[in-house]
Amino acid sequence: MKRFLTVLLAGLLLAGTVPFAAAADTLAVDPTWTILIPAQPTAAERFAADKLQSCLSEVFGTQIAVSSQAGEKYIALGAASACDVSEIADNGYRIAVIDGNIHINGTAQRGLQIAAYRFLEEFCGRKVYTSTLTVLPKSEQILVPADTDLVYEPFFESTDTDWKSPSDTEYSMANGLTNGSRRRLSAEMGGSVDYLGGFCHTIGGLCETEKYKDTHPEYLALHDGERTTDQPCLTNPDVLEICTKNVLKILEEKHDPNAPLQIVSVTQNDNFSNCQCETCKAFEAAHGGKSSATVVNFVNQIADTVKEKGYDNVAIDTFAYYYSQEAPTGIVPRDNVIIRLCSIQCCFSHPLDRKQCNGSFYKDLTDWAKICNRLYIWDYATNYAHTCTVFPDFGVIQRNMQIFYENNVKGVYVEGNYYMSSCDTEFGELRAYMISKCLQDPYCDLESEVAGFCDAYYGPGGQYMKQIVDTFTQHAGSFDNELHIYYGSWSCMRPFTSAEVRRIDGLWEQAKQAAETDAQRQNIERSELSWRWWKACAGKGEFSFFSAERGDNKEQLYNDLLASGATVFAEFFSEDLREIAPEVIRYASPDDWHVGKENDAGVQRQMRIERLAERFPPLFGLVAWFYTLTHS
Ligand SMILES: [Zn+2]
Ligand SMILES: [Zn+2]
Numbered sequence: 001m002k003r004f005l006t007v008l009l010a011g012l013l014l015a016g017t018v019p020f021a022a023a024a025d026t027l028a029v030d031p032t033w034t035i036l037i038p039a040q041p042t043a044a045e046r047f048a049a050d051k052l053q054s055c056l057s058e059v060f061g062t063q064i065a066v067s068s069q070a071g072e073k074y075i076a077l078g079a080a081s082a083c084d085v086s087e088i089a090d091n092g093y094r095i096a097v098i099d100g101n102i103h104i105n106g107t108a109q110r111g112l113q114i115a116a117y118r119f120l121e122e123f124c125g126r127k128v129y130t131s132t133l134t135v136l137p138k139s140e141q142i143l144v145p146a147d148t149d150l151v152y153e154p155f156f157e158s159t160d161t162d163w164k165s166p167s168d169t170e171y172s173m174a175n176g177l178t179n180g181s182r183r184r185l186s187a188e189m190g191g192s193v194d195y196l197g198g199f200c201h202t203i204g205g206l207c208e209t210e211k212y213k214d215t216h217p218e219y220l221a222l223h224d225g226e227r228t229t230d231q232p233c234l235t236n237p238d239v240l241e242i243c244t245k246n247v248l249k250i251l252e253e254k255h256d257p258n259a260p261l262q263i264v265s266v267t268q269n270d271n272f273s274n275c276q277c278e279t280c281k282a283f284e285a286a287h288g289g290k291s292s293a294t295v296v297n298f299v300n301q302i303a304d305t306v307k308e309k310g311y312d313n314v315a316i317d318t319f320a321y322y323y324s325q326e327a328p329t330g331i332v333p334r335d336n337v338i339i340r341l342c343s344i345q346c347c348f349s350h351p352l353d354r355k356q357c358n359g360s361f362y363k364d365l366t367d368w369a370k371i372c373n374r375l376y377i378w379d380y381a382t383n384y385a386h387t388c389t390v391f392p393d394f395g396v397i398q399r400n401m402q403i404f405y406e407n408n409v410k411g412v413y414v415e416g417n418y419y420m421s422s423c424d425t426e427f428g429e430l431r432a433y434m435i436s437k438c439l440q441d442p443y444c445d446l447e448s449e450v451a452g453f454c455d456a457y458y459g460p461g462g463q464y465m466k467q468i469v470d471t472f473t474q475h476a477g478s479f480d481n482e483l484h485i486y487y488g489s490w491s492c493m494r495p496f497t498s499a500e501v502r503r504i505d506g507l508w509e510q511a512k513q514a515a516e517t518d519a520q521r522q523n524i525e526r527s528e529l530s531w532r533w534w535k536a537c538a539g540k541g542e543f544s545f546f547s548a549e550r551g552d553n554k555e556q557l558y559n560d561l562l563a564s565g566a567t568v569f570a571e572f573f574s575e576d577l578r579e580i581a582p583e584v585i586r587y588a589s590p591d592d593w594h595v596g597k598e599n600d601a602g603v604q605r606q607m608r609i610e611r612l613a614e615r616f617p618p619l620f621g622l623v624a625w626f627y628t629l630t631h632s
Helices: 043-060 111-124 169-175 203-207 237-254 278-285 292-308 355-371 397-406 428-440 446-457 462-474 498-514 518-538 550-563 582-587 590-596 601-615 617-631
Strands: 026-029 034-036 065-067 074-077 093-098 101-106 127-130 133-135 142-145 149-152 158-161 194-196 220-223 226-232 262-265 314-320 337-342 375-380 409-415
Touching: 034 043, 043 065, 043 074, 043 101, 043 111, 074 111, 093 111, 101 111, 111 142, 111 149, 111 169, 127 169, 127 428, 127 446, 133 446, 158 428, 169 428, 194 237, 203 226, 203 237, 237 262, 237 292, 278 292, 292 314, 292 337, 337 355, 337 409, 355 375, 355 397, 375 397, 397 409, 397 428, 409 428, 428 446, 446 462, 462 498, 462 518, 498 518, 518 550, 518 590, 550 582, 550 590, 550 601, 582 590, 582 601, 590 601, 601 617
Parallel strands: 034 065, 034 074, 074 101, 158 409, 194 262, 262 314, 314 337, 337 375, 375 409
Antiparallel strands: 026 142, 093 101, 093 149, 127 133, 220 226
8 A cells, every 4th residue: 555654743843943852752863963874875875865964964054974884873774774665665665763763765766765855854844846946944953753654655656747847856856756758867866767769649750651651551541531641550560560660779779777667659649540441440349449449459569579578667658549548348458558548638627537527538547447557647737728827727636646546547747837938927836836746645735735835935925825726726617617728718717706806816915915035926926917817808807897997907917928928828829929919918808819910800899899998988898798708
């Protein structure tokens, strides 16, 4: 069973700020202690010792020693410890007090290293909230309960998300991100789970469909009566041979036998043109009529060859996505095959096991879980069509991660706002932290993690920020309470009354007034851009359709967006935010800024009404409000 076995005294970390004598059932660690390592330490032992030494020295304000000679009191690491970890799963660890000293040991490539981070988090209060914001309280001593026996086993073998800070190695080590796609974890850190070759949609390249399209059209998918390079035919033996050859070539060039796990992605291209030739159709008909059957059969054969060649730490990855999303019958993926199931069509105001809206995904999840030992998830946590507006999915992040774990899922990638450097106007760093912490432990105390994050990132007014996030979560979804990743602002949150808008505006003001540093104030104002965007689309607050200043306030919002560094406002609308025409900014809803220039008839009509509303607010404000309501 994966779990934290931890016995911690409440308020322990706070106690560190005021020196006092430790009780008999508590160890007081101070600079007289030694970090004990073997005479010939491994790279992992050396890394863990260095991490503990640098951080504990910072806590104490004076250097703590690393030695292979046991002093009177010590923190023993790895082979120098008396911790038995023989029963602990790979990349897990144990932190225990034994005979009055502290013993830390881990398994496989990274167990010991992440145990050092855990020790610092539990007993020193060290939190890595963003790549530039680490909290580490100073103290003359740290207190460790004498009955501490803390065991951790990873919930997932591969964890990954986008945003900004998660690409940082220190952030990833502290918060449990292990996949190498967005971060480089060195060998001494335990390495990462890497995709060799491409990360996704690789099958066209691996099967060389372009190269053979004229000489061997039968290698291509037959779709709607025509051969297309969109996908290959997966039952053609020559295609299998070409793809296998290219997979082996990648392994010959890039394989690392010491890595924890390496993955070669053999994943369908991003379209719906799967092969419908007679052989493919017959194979699928014999396996529940599911298009995933040919996919699984194809990658199984590649996986067999890879295993025969002795690549024991390699898995072949494929998608369960659109046409391949439903599990087949009568065929199961090999143990070294990863099935990556995508939640792209799901609702994110409700957990993924809610039958009414996510029933078909949940069925696919549980169907795959029954036949697949390496089920991975490609999950989503951003509004890709209107990235600047509030995307209130905070209420499902933790439960969804628990659902994954409880359904035999071994790896999770949460696709976030990967273009955040061009559009950081929402709650990106907060959501990244929530996701990371839940990937590290889906059963963590997320409420307390969010509160701690808000206090550190947004400042002493963090409580108001948390209230705002909680309020948005309660209002998540459209009139039918559903929330999808391409919704417009009107559909992301149910309307607030004017009194509620004033109350929420008041919370933002209180948060800003409490801020103590420029960074905290900027963090609040950056997140507030999403609320202002939402209000501007919904015609609320200072953007009321009955306000003559509505246009001025939209211009101010636009200028503040540019000042924040935003240059795009969505994933696919690649329109540069800096090139929006002034009249579009003033008279179109921000959700429509990207179409205003294209003379969309509806947007043009809205702009004409808003021009009138600006001149005759009471009269045309009502028309503008009604028009927006019926056309959003
Ligand atoms: Zn075919
Ligand atoms: Zn729903």
